[in-house]
Amino acid sequence: MASVEKVIYISGAGRCGSTLLERILHSAENVTSVGELHCLWRLPAEAITCSCGNAFVADAHWRAILSAAGFDAATLAELRQLEDSVCHSGFIARHRFSIDSLRDDPRVQQFLELQFRLFDAIAEVDGSTVVVDSSKAGPRAWLMACDPRVKVLHLHRDPADVIVSWRSVKFDPGLGTAMKRMPIRGAALDWWKVDRLAALLARVHPVIRVDYRELCASPQTVVANVLAAMEIALAPGPQWTAPDAVQPGPDYHSLNGNPDRFDKGTLRIALREADWSRIARAERPLIRLTAGALRLLSPAGHKMARWS
Numbered sequence: 001m002a003s004v005e006k007v008i009y010i011s012g013a014g015r016c017g018s019t020l021l022e023r024i025l026h027s028a029e030n031v032t033s034v035g036e037l038h039c040l041w042r043l044p045a046e047a048i049t050c051s052c053g054n055a056f057v058a059d060a061h062w063r064a065i066l067s068a069a070g071f072d073a074a075t076l077a078e079l080r081q082l083e084d085s086v087c088h089s090g091f092i093a094r095h096r097f098s099i100d101s102l103r104d105d106p107r108v109q110q111f112l113e114l115q116f117r118l119f120d121a122i123a124e125v126d127g128s129t130v131v132v133d134s135s136k137a138g139p140r141a142w143l144m145a146c147d148p149r150v151k152v153l154h155l156h157r158d159p160a161d162v163i164v165s166w167r168s169v170k171f172d173p174g175l176g177t178a179m180k181r182m183p184i185r186g187a188a189l190d191w192w193k194v195d196r197l198a199a200l201l202a203r204v205h206p207v208i209r210v211d212y213r214e215l216c217a218s219p220q221t222v223v224a225n226v227l228a229a230m231e232i233a234l235a236p237g238p239q240w241t242a243p244d245a246v247q248p249g250p251d252y253h254s255l256n257g258n259p260d261r262f263d264k265g266t267l268r269i270a271l272r273e274a275d276w277s278r279i280a281r282a283e284r285p286l287i288r289l290t291a292g293a294l295r296l297l298s299p300a301g302h303k304m305a306r307w308s
């Protein structure tokens, strides 16, 4: 069976732009982006949507991967159980935010071993060497960082942009309904938790910090820097057709995440400004205030940039 060489784990708040980044990376020949992989064991099969448009339960591509990994319902249930036991902030804190301590925990070892069976199967079915997991969850970044094959990337987006995005109505063709609108407090907490966990991780482990605005302003440079920092050499690399456009890669089967992943055709990279016009007037000051507080709480984030 083929083995995966590197896994890129994208950490970040919901709506941070991870779908954009994973689609750029997926255009490179040896890279497979799988979206929010942890949905596989966190959600019932009927709640999982794939970017190819097929119902997940009837998706031949994912069936092939699960079969190559030797996964069945019992394996997924085991992962779910392990997830509940190890993948939360309290567990990371009980290990005193130490990668060595986490790495020594047999439950973490089993959690990672099962997932690497899956990563290897993805690499085998897709003929790729690099897998991109955009699950984004903060505690998961810590667990993934325990394996030397994993490179952690934190995608930072300004909290005001993130909250405005959560408060705007957006249609999800995968679910056939409008995406969930998270309350301001929930969106703020989600942003803060993942930002905090990534900043703490960066103290003890390399974390590549990518700013959403910088990524949109000069995508080619940022992606090249990120890959170089992760010591990932891709030949050929992402399929740029213009400084701000990419020809998407084939066999894109990305789970859950942003509805943009259903788009076909050339991927154009453009900054999406927060659309304040879709936010109730009465809500705007509270969002500005909350975002301002979050920026103050996150000065450590700026020390995270490690390009080497």
Ligand SMILES: [Zn+2]
Residues within 6 Å of the ligand: 050, 051, 052, 053, 054, 059, 061, 062, 252, 253, 254
């Ligand atoms: Zn699919």
